[in-house]
Structures are given as C-alpha cells and as structure tokens.
Amino acid sequence: MPADTQQAPGVLTDEELNALDAHWRAANYLAVGQIYLVANPLLTEPLRPEHVKPRLLGHWGTSPGLNLVHTHLNRVIKTRGLDALCVWGPGHGGPAVLANSWLEGSYTETYPDITRDADGMARLFKQFSFPGGVPSHVAPETPGSIHEGGELGYALSHAYGAALDNPGLVVTCVIGDGEAETGPLAASWHSNKFLDPVHDGAVLPVLHLNGYKIANPTVLARLPESELDELLRGYGHDPVHVTGDDPAAVHQAMARAMDTALDRVAAIQRAAREDGATERPRWPVIVLRTPKGWTGPAEVDGLPVEGTWRAHQVPLAAVRDNPEHLRQLEAWLRSYRPEELFDEHGSPRPQVLDCVPDGARRLGATPHANGGLLLRELPLPPLEKYAVPVDKPGATLHEPTRVLGQLLEDVMRNTADRRDFRLVGPDETASNRLQAVYAASGKAWQADTLDVDEHLDRHGRVMEILSEHTCQGWLEGYLLTGRHGLFSCYEAFVHIVDSMVNQHTKWLRVTRRLPWRAPIASLNYLLTSHVWRQDHNGFSHQDPGFVDHILNKSPEAVRVYLPPDANTLLSVADHALRSRDYVNVIVAGKQPCFDWLSMEQARVHCARGAGIWDWAGSESGGEPDVVLACAGDVPTQEVLAAAQLLRRHLPEPAVRVVNVVDIARLMPSEEHPHGMSDFEYDGLFTPDKPVIFAYHGYPWLIHRLAYRRTGHPHLHVRGYKEIGTTTTPFDMVVRNDLDRYRLVMDVIDRVPGLAVRAAAVRQRMEDARLRHHDWIRVHGTDLPEVADWSWDG
Structure with missing residues (x-):
C-alpha cells in the first residue's frame, strides 16, 4: 500500500x-x-x-x-x-x-x-x-x-x-x-x-x-x-x-x-x-x-x-x-x-x-437515467417556411440537405434558451450543406482558437469531432437523458458505429417492454455525401450498406427513409425529429437534385411510404406492362430518365413509375409495422408484370425484403454492385448498371414481345453507353445529353 x-x-x-x-x-x-x-x-x-x-x-x-x-x-x-x-x-x-x-x-x-x-x-x-x-x-x-x-x-x-x-x-x-x-x-x-x-x-x-x-x-x-x-x-x-x-x-x-x-x-x-x-x-x-x-x-x-x-x-x-x-x-x-x-x-x-x-x-431513481420523463416536445416550425416551390415536376433543382439546414437553423434557434437540441457529426456539417445552423449556434470548442477559425463557440451546440464513435456516444447520452438531436455523417463512414447502433437498438427494444421507462427522442441519422455522388473521392467513400445493417435489427425500432428530393427530405426529417424510441436512418443527397413534389404532395407521399407517380408513367388508367420502381434520389432520376426514353423511343408499353421513400414498406406487414399486406403490394407492383427496381444500395436487400411476394420471380433489381472509382457522376451509375440506358434495356429484355420488336432501340441504348465510355475519357465530364438532361414530362 x-x-x-x-x-x-x-x-x-x-x-x-x-x-x-x-x-x-x-x-x-x-x-x-x-x-x-x-x-x-x-x-x-x-x-x-x-x-x-x-x-x-x-x-x-x-x-x-x-x-x-x-x-x-x-x-x-x-x-x-x-x-x-x-x-x-x-x-x-x-x-x-x-x-x-x-x-x-x-x-x-x-x-x-x-x-x-x-x-x-x-x-x-x-x-x-x-x-x-x-x-x-x-x-x-x-x-x-x-x-x-x-x-x-x-x-x-x-x-x-x-x-x-x-x-x-x-x-x-x-x-x-x-x-x-x-x-x-x-x-x-x-x-x-x-x-x-x-x-x-x-x-x-x-x-x-x-x-x-x-x-x-x-x-x-x-x-x-x-x-x-x-x-x-x-x-x-x-x-x-x-x-x-x-x-x-x-x-x-x-x-x-x-x-x-x-x-x-x-x-x-x-x-x-x-x-x-x-x-x-x-x-x-x-x-x-x-x-x-x-x-x-x-x-x-x-x-x-x-x-x-x-x-x-x-x-x-x-x-x-x-x-x-x-x-x-x-x-x-x-x-x-x-x-x-x-x-x-x-x-x-x-x-x-x-x-x-x-x-x-x-442513483437508481434519478430521472436523468429515465430521460423520457424529462423530454419536452421539440419546437419544430411549419415546413411551408422552407419548402421549395414546385409548379411542375423536375423544373427546378435544389440541394436537399442545404434546404434542410435552414430548418435545422430555426430548430437550433428555437431551442436556444432551453438548450435541448444538438447536431453532431465528424467534421462534416458544412460539407453536408447544413452550415446554416451556424447562424443560430456555432461549433462547441473549449481549446485554443486562431484568427482564421470560423464558427467556433464556447457555448455552441453543434458538435464536431473526427470520431464517429464519440459523436454517436455523445448523442446517445444526450437522448437517453431526455433531449433531442441529429447525427449527420458521410454514408460510407457511418459503418464505424455499427456495433454502437446495435446496442442502442437492443436498448430501445427492451425499454419498450418496460412500462416504467418513458419513451425518448429517436436516434436520427442523416446520411449524405452518399455512394452515387462520391465520384470525386473514389471507391473508399462508396458504401451504402448501413441500411442493410439497420434493417437486420428489431423491426419495431428501426426505420429507413430515402427521400428523392428537397421537400420529401423536409417531410421525413420533420417526422423523424418528432418520433420516439426509433432509430431513423435518412439517406439524402447534398448535390443539386431535381424537385419532383410540392410540399403538400411530399407530405402525402411520405405518409404513404411508397406510391405511383402517375405523371411520370404511361399507364393511362390501364394495367401496366412494366413497373419502373425507384428508391433514392439518383435512382429516381435515372428511372424518370428511362421512362422519358421509353416514351420517346418505345411508346407502346404501358409504364408505371413507383417511388419508395420508406424502404420497410416492401416487407410483409406481419414482419414490420410499416410493411404492406400482399394485397397492397400486388396492387402497387402487380403480381405478374416485370418490375425493374432501381435502388440506392446493394440490390440483394430489395430481394431479401420482397422474396415472399407473389411477384418476386418478376423482380429485377439494379443497385450498387461494389464497383467504384474516382470518375464522373454518371459513370458511377453506368459502372453499376443503374443508368437510364441500362434500365431501358432491362425493360426490353423482360417485357414479353419486345426483344425482337425493340431490338433497334436496345442497340441505341447500348451505343449510348459506349459513347459515354469514350466521352468521359476524352473530356473528363459526362455526356451533354446526361449533364444537361431535364424532365420534359
């Protein structure tokens, strides 16, 4: 001693x-x-x-x-x-x-x-x-x-x-x-x-x-x-x-x-x-x-x-x-x-x-260890203040996360006195286009500062440290003691906290069965800088697999959303920030993205979770010959571009376009609270028509979620196939066979009777892919017809 x-x-x-x-x-x-x-x-x-x-x-x-x-x-x-x-x-x-x-x-x-x-x-x-x-x-x-x-x-x-x-x-x-x-x-x-x-x-x-x-x-x-x-x-x-x-x-x-x-x-x-x-x-x-x-x-x-x-x-x-x-x-x-x-x-x-x-x-009775007892409603402003105007689909572009940043700025401002909201992330707030929050609160910092530093604040509530583990731990401790927050992260690197979110999800599942545990604010992830727009950083920054990991967890506790534009991101974020006892994963882009839905349409579509975009298809009230489905912002754009090509070059097939925001909707209703019944699923995707599904992540996830459906033998999924590099944005989708031309070819290959009749159209699509291959190696940019594309529906 x-x-x-x-x-x-x-x-x-x-x-x-x-x-x-x-x-x-x-x-x-x-x-x-x-x-x-x-x-x-x-x-x-x-x-x-x-x-x-x-x-x-x-x-x-x-x-x-x-x-x-x-x-x-x-x-x-x-x-x-x-x-x-x-x-x-x-x-x-x-x-x-x-x-x-x-x-x-x-x-x-x-x-x-x-x-x-x-x-x-x-x-x-x-x-x-x-x-x-x-x-x-x-x-x-x-x-x-x-x-x-x-x-x-x-x-x-x-x-x-x-x-x-x-x-x-x-x-x-x-x-x-x-x-x-x-x-x-x-x-x-x-x-x-x-x-x-x-x-x-x-x-x-x-x-x-x-x-x-x-x-x-x-x-x-x-x-x-x-x-x-x-x-x-x-x-x-x-x-x-x-x-x-x-x-x-x-x-x-x-x-x-x-x-x-x-x-x-x-x-x-x-x-x-x-x-x-x-x-x-x-x-x-x-x-x-x-x-x-x-x-x-x-x-x-x-x-x-x-x-x-x-x-x-x-x-x-x-x-x-x-x-x-x-x-x-x-x-x-x-x-x-x-x-x-x-x-x-x-x-x-x-x-x-x-x-x-x-x-x-x-210590066993402190309300700080049962944070739901202390939780107050988050003062969320009306979404109409931030909604981007959409007079017609695809006429304008916005950066979805930048639009969300304006909402988060006001949330931060509205909680300035009560101090019960924090934004955490690994040095990526501005990179992820959320820097509007700095107008309401700077970045927490107690160490030395230099004249060149920006937005550092001894009393700030934006938390940035280049350790995803620490960000996750901070936010979990904050939520468990009765407050609200959001974790913004590059999609590829959120995997670092896989085991931490495992434990938090298990915690939520158990606490739901303990009547003395009051519900806490949900653990909300915003995953951006995602796989399809990491063309400049390359293969190391391209991984959409966190969604797969999350959907392996307790269905009662996990939710995954892929909003396709700015207004749907606002709607999903509003829902997630109001929710209790969930792990919400939102995957959204930070690059300019077409605006597809008005705020009113976005609310309805997000509440539905998956729905037909009748303005994008060519059903004309009849039964479709093929369904083009999409989940995620880039897959949505490619599906709409493919629908446009089909209308132009192959107008005979009746095409239905389905967008999925809530990925759990694909699961059977008995397996997930958000899942669809077989009746709903068959009504949306049909029981016997080809479904070409352009998905943000690994394609086998969609198969896993839908394998029990009647129409699963007719389901063909395109997504990320672990093929990446430093290249152009469109080359990423081409390399993984998610591009518009490949989707048109898939329709021709799978709709009965088209293989012979549309052989020339299929050849033109293949030629476009070859032209793309040669063009980017000479010019370093995407084909003008891709880079300048717009929806003309």
Whole structure:
C-alpha cells in the first residue's frame, strides 16, 4: 500500500467510516449472492448444494470496486446535495449496480415484487442470470442506467452526452481498465475540449484499474504511475489516486479523492459562471487501483484468485459438486457478517443506509437515467417556411440537405434558451450543406482558437469531432437523458458505429417492454455525401450498406427513409425529429437534385411510404406492362430518365413509375409495422408484370425484403454492385448498371414481345453507353445529353 494512502489524514469520522464500510460490505454480499444463490439468502442455515444455482453465471471481479464507487457517491450526493448520474462502464458489473439499487430502495420501487426483505432478497438472487430473470450486466432493466454493460468503449462519451446542457448535473463515469484499451474510449477522453463549464454539467471519470481483463493484464494497470499520470494530463485531466487493499484506508482515501475532485469541479464551474473565466479547465479524474475480486477467495484449488484474472467471473466454479468449494463460498459470504447488515426480516439495518441519499437523488431513481420523463416536445416550425416551390415536376433543382439546414437553423434557434437540441457529426456539417445552423449556434470548442477559425463557440451546440464513435456516444447520452438531436455523417463512414447502433437498438427494444421507462427522442441519422455522388473521392467513400445493417435489427425500432428530393427530405426529417424510441436512418443527397413534389404532395407521399407517380408513367388508367420502381434520389432520376426514353423511343408499353421513400414498406406487414399486406403490394407492383427496381444500395436487400411476394420471380433489381472509382457522376451509375440506358434495356429484355420488336432501340441504348465510355475519357465530364438532361414530362 502506498505511503500516501497510509499516512494521509482521514476525512471520515469513525462513525462515518463504519457506516460506509457496512454499506459496501452489504453490497458485496448481495453481489456474491446474486451470482451463486437460489435459496437461503441470509444463511440462516448451513449452505447446501441445493441452495446454489445449477448454472453459475456472472462476473465478480469488478463488483467490489463498483460497490466502493457507488457507496462513496452516495456519501457525496447526500452531503453536498448533488444531482448525479453514474455511467457504469465495466462490461459485467450488473451484480454491483443491482445490489446498490436494492439497498437504496429504487429497485423495489421499480419492481414491487423484489421487496427489501428476505423474500425479496431471495428473488433478487434467483432472477440474476436466470431464465426469465435479468441480464448479468447493467442493462435497460437496471434502474439508474443509461449504458448497456456490453458496450465496451462508449461509457465516457455517453457520460459527456448526458452532461451536455445539464448544468446542475454531475456525471460520474466508471471506466474499466479493459474498456480503457478500446479505440472509442481513447478518443472520448477528448470530450473535455467540448464541455462548456457554463451551460454543461461536469463529468468525473473514475478509471478503475484492477489489473486484468478476462485472462490478460490490462495495459493501463501495468503502466508506472508517473507514465499514466502523463497520459491523463496529456488528455487534459488532473489525476487523483486511490490505491490499496485495506478497506479502512481505501475508504478514507476514496472519500478524500471524491471531496478533492468535486471541490475542483465546483471551483471550475464557479470561475466560469461567476468570474467569466474562459481558459480551458483541467478537470479531475480519479484513478482507483484495487485488487480484482477484492474480498473474495484468496486461493482456490491451490491457485491464487484474488488480485488475478481468475477472479474475473466465478471464482468458485464447482460449488454444487465440490464440498471444499461449497465450504469456501459459505466462508466468503459470512466474511461480510450479514447478521450485522440485515435484520431478522432481511431488511438493511439503519447503519447500512446511513449514506444513502433521498428520493430522486438516489442513483437508481434519478430521472436523468429515465430521460423520457424529462423530454419536452421539440419546437419544430411549419415546413411551408422552407419548402421549395414546385409548379411542375423536375423544373427546378435544389440541394436537399442545404434546404434542410435552414430548418435545422430555426430548430437550433428555437431551442436556444432551453438548450435541448444538438447536431453532431465528424467534421462534416458544412460539407453536408447544413452550415446554416451556424447562424443560430456555432461549433462547441473549449481549446485554443486562431484568427482564421470560423464558427467556433464556447457555448455552441453543434458538435464536431473526427470520431464517429464519440459523436454517436455523445448523442446517445444526450437522448437517453431526455433531449433531442441529429447525427449527420458521410454514408460510407457511418459503418464505424455499427456495433454502437446495435446496442442502442437492443436498448430501445427492451425499454419498450418496460412500462416504467418513458419513451425518448429517436436516434436520427442523416446520411449524405452518399455512394452515387462520391465520384470525386473514389471507391473508399462508396458504401451504402448501413441500411442493410439497420434493417437486420428489431423491426419495431428501426426505420429507413430515402427521400428523392428537397421537400420529401423536409417531410421525413420533420417526422423523424418528432418520433420516439426509433432509430431513423435518412439517406439524402447534398448535390443539386431535381424537385419532383410540392410540399403538400411530399407530405402525402411520405405518409404513404411508397406510391405511383402517375405523371411520370404511361399507364393511362390501364394495367401496366412494366413497373419502373425507384428508391433514392439518383435512382429516381435515372428511372424518370428511362421512362422519358421509353416514351420517346418505345411508346407502346404501358409504364408505371413507383417511388419508395420508406424502404420497410416492401416487407410483409406481419414482419414490420410499416410493411404492406400482399394485397397492397400486388396492387402497387402487380403480381405478374416485370418490375425493374432501381435502388440506392446493394440490390440483394430489395430481394431479401420482397422474396415472399407473389411477384418476386418478376423482380429485377439494379443497385450498387461494389464497383467504384474516382470518375464522373454518371459513370458511377453506368459502372453499376443503374443508368437510364441500362434500365431501358432491362425493360426490353423482360417485357414479353419486345426483344425482337425493340431490338433497334436496345442497340441505341447500348451505343449510348459506349459513347459515354469514350466521352468521359476524352473530356473528363459526362455526356451533354446526361449533364444537361431535364424532365420534359
């Protein structure tokens, strides 16, 4: 034990120390009980094999450290009157957080059958990692949680997201030393350069170094303390250390560290809020070093356990079959002296609860961890203010995201006082044509500025950092604590957060089944700079597959929209920003795009999700010979150009044009809430006519969504085939066989009777593709007939 921990003066009286230690021991006892016991929760009789669960699941190693943090957070919350939230980062800390929630009473308030007595304790123990029970990690079911225990790497960014625009909140974030090795966590240390001490709350990281992951040592735990301090100071933090294995000394050191850190936080905020200080502060971080599996078995089967990787999960693995393991488990449980901690009814004794704060200040009861309770309606202005005029389809062009940026500017302006809307993205706000928002709010920035910098703002609510992980974590933490936001990203690079959106979608699916969890604002993605207009950046920037990834997830929670023009983008964005408990993915272009629908038409079309554009086809009220379908802005333009070519060169076939905005409409109604019945689908696409579908992304997704439909054998999909390079815009669609000429050829190839009769037209289409190939290699631009094309319908 370091000398400073031994010799530093105590800040706790003996009475306070004993009360904190009693609470900590009680939490440790409850954590062990959850992992092992199915009966005899108070050890009122000698432990027998049948008292032990048949399958031992859970993780002990991190639990004592988490219990220590929770116990000491209780103390400072109560003594200082703090509003606080804790993000528990270690992957499987469920036993500790559940134990503390049960002790403070928030668990019983949430789940009345888990009473604070012996019967409730037995149910608490049995349900843990048990069929029909609760997970082994901190999860949506856990009161006070906003962070799934399996989301290793995102705890700190979630904590900062929770602190944004919450000036009275202290967010503690416990970071496991395994989690600290991840790239997302490493990037999120830089969040302190974006935290405004005037309008935001504080984040107090607690780096919990217990030495090991599942089977290997952890990097930061093996660094010399001086080197670790240099690293943390380089990140902009001042470290405060707590190290040891003697409970009394560690309690004193932890109390001293908490007081020191929170005094520094208060001083930073006071200087910024009252004295006008503008220099970037150095926020405290607590470095907590305790043994892995602290207070557990020191040795099992002749091998060391406490303080080693063997304490990670279940230190005594054969309790039912090995009498020595059973004896050790009982000795371990009794070492916490449960008779001192719980009365004869199994309720916590007063000393155990002495440090616990009251009401909503309890960590398991804070409304900030159930953000829907705090959520207010977003003040969205009427769309007519931003709608582009459309007297006839295809007569004008606009950049859809630039039009949306004007709406977002006013949303930002309308929330200036309440500060509950943020726009996040990886350095792409202006690139994605959303820069109008800067007129209402600049970019959050606490680091140094230069004269050449633009739109940097110490109090800004536009968040830009070149880390998609951090952007996602910020926004998730912001939404989960009751606010609104939008994540704008290049389409190809949003894949970086695939695993994060997995977890958030799972979170939403579970919370929908928890009546005590209030709905939160949806996680909204705007994906632009998309595959078809990344011709200048090349193959590396061309990937439309995030939609495929999203549509694999829970149908009740995911939505995907491909608006074809500016007004449909406005309508879709308005819907997404008003929605609750969804992951909404909007894919829209930033380049000039033809305006197809008026605002009124766009509202109706988006509400329908998919519909016939009768003005674009040639059905004349009869049954079509072929359906040209499209989803996405560039595919829509190519389909309309193909329809125009057919009208000019091959007017006989009756062509129906169908545009799809809501891609889930293609799914059966029993598989997705937005899906169509077979009757609706057949009415739109026909059961037996060829359907040529021009799709924004990978073509097999459309086949997967529609494979059960009657007309699926007649469905032919064109889309991105993973053929990309640096080239011209039109060459991208040609290379992937999505171009207008190829679509006309597809019609000729698939409509019965046309192959012979329209052979000359087909040849002209093939010749146009060959002319395009030669033209761009000489001129570097698209064919004039393509570059200057307009809709003349």
